[in-house]
Amino acid sequence: MPGPTIFAMGGGGFLTEPADAALERYVLDLAAPAEPRICFLPTASGDPQGAIVRFHAAFDPLPCRPSALDLFRLHGRHLDLRAHLLEQHIVYVGGGSMRNLLAIWHEHALDRILPEAWERGVALCGLSAGSMCWFRHGITKSGGPPELVPGLGLLPASNSVHWSAEPDRRAAYVAAVAGGLEPGWGVDDGAGLRFAGTKLVEAVSARRESGAYRVEHRDGSAAAEPIPVRQLGAPNSGVHVPPPEVVELRELRAARRGR
Amino acid sequence: MRERAPRIVAFGGGGFSMEAGNRLLDDYVLALTGKARPRVCFLPTASGDADHYVVRFYQHFGSCAEASHLSLFRRERGCRLEPRAHLLEQDLIYVGGGSVISMLGVWRAHGIDATLREAWAAGVVLCGLSAGSLCWFSEGMSAFHGEPAAVAGLGLLPWSNAVHYGGEASRRADYHAALAAGMCTGYAASDGAALHFEGTELAHVVGSRPDARAFRIGAAGDGVVETELAVRFLGEPVLTFVAA
Numbered sequence: 001m002p003g004p005t006i007f008a009m010g011g012g013g014f015l016t017e018p019a020d021a022a023l024e025r026y027v028l029d030l031a032a033p034a035e036p037r038i039c040f041l042p043t044a045s046g047d048p049q050g051a052i053v054r055f056h057a058a059f060d061p062l063p064c065r066p067s068a069l070d071l072f073r074l075h076g077r078h079l080d081l082r083a084h085l086l087e088q089h090i091v092y093v094g095g096g097s098m099r100n101l102l103a104i105w106h107e108h109a110l111d112r113i114l115p116e117a118w119e120r121g122v123a124l125c126g127l128s129a130g131s132m133c134w135f136r137h138g139i140t141k142s143g144g145p146p147e148l149v150p151g152l153g154l155l156p157a158s159n160s161v162h163w164s165a166e167p168d169r170r171a172a173y174v175a176a177v178a179g180g181l182e183p184g185w186g187v188d189d190g191a192g193l194r195f196a197g198t199k200l201v202e203a204v205s206a207r208r209e210s211g212a213y214r215v216e217h218r219d220g221s222a223a224a225e226p227i228p229v230r231q232l233g234a235p236n237s238g239v240h241v242p243p244p245e246v247v248e249l250r251e252l253r254a255a256r257r258g259r
Numbered sequence: 260m261r262e263r264a265p266r267i268v269a270f271g272g273g274g275f276s277m278e279a280g281n282r283l284l285d286d287y288v289l290a291l292t293g294k295a296r297p298r299v300c301f302l303p304t305a306s307g308d309a310d311h312y313v314v315r316f317y318q319h320f321g322s323c324a325e326a327s328h329l330s331l332f333r334r335e336r337g338c339r340l341e342p343r344a345h346l347l348e349q350d351l352i353y354v355g356g357g358s359v360i361s362m363l364g365v366w367r368a369h370g371i372d373a374t375l376r377e378a379w380a381a382g383v384v385l386c387g388l389s390a391g392s393l394c395w396f397s398e399g400m401s402a403f404h405g406e407p408a409a410v411a412g413l414g415l416l417p418w419s420n421a422v423h424y425g426g427e428a429s430r431r432a433d434y435h436a437a438l439a440a441g442m443c444t445g446y447a448a449s450d451g452a453a454l455h456f457e458g459t460e461l462a463h464v465v466g467s468r469p470d471a472r473a474f475r476i477g478a479a480g481d482g483v484v485e486t487e488l489a490v491r492f493l494g495e496p497v498l499t500f501v502a503a
Contacts, residue, residue: 044332045307045332045333046306046307046308046309046332047307048307048309048310071358071361072305072306072307072357072358072361073357073358074358096332096333097331097332097333097334099368099369100331100332100364100365100368102368103364103365103367103368104361104364104365106364107360107361107363107364108360108361141334142334142368143334143369144334
């Protein structure tokens, strides 16, 4: 088994953008087996069936053994949650309400089971609420306006997501760090941070324009500095050129959106 | 605000989400409000705010009430309602079924537990089925996770509760075992039966089906005593014509 691993994405992935497929492949590579068991936890969005369908659509064709754990519909499954999660190689947490995610996990004891799984080498990953939950603090919009909430605290840092896409969340995060919150990272949709134990190993991105930012307290305010990001699909190169059919598809989509 | 005892109507199962075409329990709780067009807010939390459930609520209540719903999962999108103020101005709060454990966790995270207690004391009628019944009691029997287990509710009603009672023999056995092990005295209702409490006391038992059943159950000595309660059928008497 590999050591404790977390991969925290700012957004995107199979739930929003097919062009982020490189993130799915990166997630599967977090685990050693050729066909890892990967369990999707859509808790933060209330376990909608649509998210589970999209998860299977994204992962079923890939070399893995995917399943979804729907905490709202355990009816008659007689499932031992701890045993089920500990036998996974990867746990993938979807986005939604971070406040609800942690409240529901607490009721089902996943706030104790998932740290145990992490220590035993189950790779934990997720996006949005499913990213911030691994840190000491995140900036949630679970209640409407952005606000600071505690996460599980496996990583001794703070985290905010949808960095470029949501200026209000970004501003709340920068203000919190300026006000004394522990330093951390702001991450764009389509990008992610990989940690071995509690140490950042690398930042990666499936989109050319997506980045990650180190946010630290400095002289009474907060400074956000971009960190190096490896573009997925073009190993060890700073520039990712998508294949022609992807470019064509993106142009087609943009035209449909009237841009 | 009128002075009257707080009211809760706890369905063992039934209403728009379980009894298509049978409006009897839903009409009963609407009538309790005393309003021609009551304000009714649906809380679909126990289903994870499932879209299909919310749609069915509006299909059913949209024509006869000022219907709204409160989503606690998608507050950043669309819904700008301030939960406490909105809940307190309702005539009826209707809680849907699903996972009672997940629902109570989410309610606590948003302070909805305190608001519902406040609404109840202020005269807002509270009702619900299944998880939306168990939540009002001190304790309940949840079979949601496969293994039946005792769960703590909000405790507005100082009793225990079991729902969908009578459908499966194991529910009865599990509830009896829990009572024998120290669970407080309580009430069980089948699908189609509703327990109407005024304050913390049971005032009426009504049914949407002639075969709906309800029981008061408590530990006595080494055993459990189960007393069947009379259920008033809310429908028209069924006339049967037999060809001679």
